[in-house]
Amino acid sequence: MARYSFRLPDIGEGIAEAEIVAWHVKVGDRIEEDAQLADMMTDKATVEMESPVTGIVVELAGEVGDMVSIGSTLAVIETEGEGAVDAPPADTPVKEEIVAETPGAEEISVAEVAPAPTPAPAPVPAPEPAPVAAPAAHSRAVLASPAVRARAKDLGVDLGQVHAEGDRIRHSDLDAFLRYSGGQGYHAPGVSRARADEPVKVIGMRRKIAENMAASKRAIPHFTYVEEMDVTALEEMRADLNANRGGRPKLTMLPFLIVAICRTIPQFPMINARYDDEGGVVTRYGAVHLGMATQTDAGLMVPVIRDAQDKNVWQLASEISRLAEAARTGKAKVEELTGGTLTVTSLGPLGGIATTPVINRPEVAIIGPNKIVERPVFDGDDIRRAKLMNLSISCDHRVVDGWDAASYVQALKKLIETPVLLFAD
Structure with missing residues (x-):
């Protein structure tokens, strides 16, 4: 050996x-x-x-x-x-x-x-029979109907503690026990029960997330700006495209938002950047390598869509699906999880009214669309039904001014609310 x-x-x-x-x-x-x-x-x-x-x-x-x-x-x-x-x-x-x-x-x-040959065991005398333990003082045969037993089980009552007036425990005996026991030893229906404490070691992906988020909040002075957008026309366009997509992937809101992000970035290059704290250098990127926050069983991962500005909505939909699946199955490559210049985080139907996302350091901004809701809105003197969505952006205030962030979101709003502009040269 x-x-x-x-x-x-x-x-x-x-x-x-x-x-x-x-x-x-x-x-x-x-x-x-x-x-x-x-x-x-x-x-x-x-x-x-x-x-x-x-x-x-x-x-x-x-x-x-x-x-x-x-x-x-x-x-x-x-x-x-x-x-x-x-x-x-x-x-x-x-x-x-x-x-x-x-x-x-x-x-x-x-x-x-490496087991060695075992010698034949020596004869062992038969053990003396062990004494039978005396039953506990409260143990006794319990006679009760299935209905009474089921009710006692739901209430958490030990029928061995219930006194029977006759030869078996009846509902009236159970009622008397509940009335005079002070409520001890049972749980009323609908009452939550405490679970055992469960210490969970913070390791692996969860520890990396904890370290990165703590470093981001500790080092970056965040601010968040939220704007409401009317996505009625965009949702109609999306429905029409999906109805005629053929063999292409189904479109969600995200590919349209990414196109809008990429089309507005050239006017606001400070948004698509990374900040080197130690070197004191901000690098503004010409290409948009868009991180896509993805929930997995191991925790939050951020696969990156390379050169998102060069892809149309169908290509983006395919890449979103491919990267999300790779992240969830643990098959994402190192190069697919690094090098992002800007991140989008979406909770989909759980999106909430507004979010304040944490920046994926060393990037300087993160964008978070929230869920779409239908509400009545004024259109001149008329009232119409509209689909509305809030969009949040968190920025690094050392690099991005509030005016710049608000102006960038207003540029996004124009494209989102007039979706034909997404496809215009």
Whole structure:
């Protein structure tokens, strides 16, 4: 038997360490070559680590949430072959017990790893029968109809505590118990019950989100501007396009909003920018690499639509769908999660009246459309039904002035409320 020491490989340019977000084995498990060993998370993405050998896992580098440096031992696997990496010398005595370095890890004896022939067991005398424990003082046979039992269960009442006037417990006996017990030992229907406290370790994507959001709010003086937009005409156009889309993807509001964002950016280049705090440099980008905040099971991720200004609404719809699916399934590449210059965040039908989104640092702005509602509006002396949507924008006040943000949103409003302009040269 020999030991193979699997060291954490270089998994990205400039990455010095990675966080353990999931173990797929535990000490003592047998793992096959190319089987999944662990999930490691860097600042960029989650990377799956696979075992290069087949054998028994005898050591793991730490617990979920721990950081492991590049080049450090991630796991030690005991193999059957010779010449394994970091294997002990041939004359090294075999220890009777192998214990992982992780505190609290289970111990594995050599017998469990490589079982030796077991001698026949010696005869064992038959055990004496154990004394039967006396029943608890309150235990007794309970006679009650199914209806009474169901009611007691709903109320959380132990029928063993209810006194019966006759040979069985009836509804009147249950009523008397509820009346004179002071309400102890049962829950009335419709009353919420307290759940057990549940400590949840903040690790992986959730920890990255927490760190990034804290850094953003700590370093950036945010301000948020909200404007109401009439999207009645745009919704009619969207419905017409969807009715005649053929094999193309269904259009949501988002592709139209992205087109409007890209068409107005040249007039307001300070919105499509990144601010280097330490260098004191603001870079205004000519291309719009639009981040799209996406909710996943692991937390909020922001895949990036590259060169959004070069895409039409159908191409944007396809890219939105592709990137959202890649993010939710954990298949998004590093380059698809980095390099954004401006972010859009939408809660869809949950959008609310207004939002105050947190800027995706080092970007300087984030745009948040809210849900569409129907309300009556005045149109001259007439009243008509309109579809209205609030749009929020949060900006870095060190780089973007309030006047600039308001002017930019008014330019967006003009395009959104006159959607034919989205397709005009």
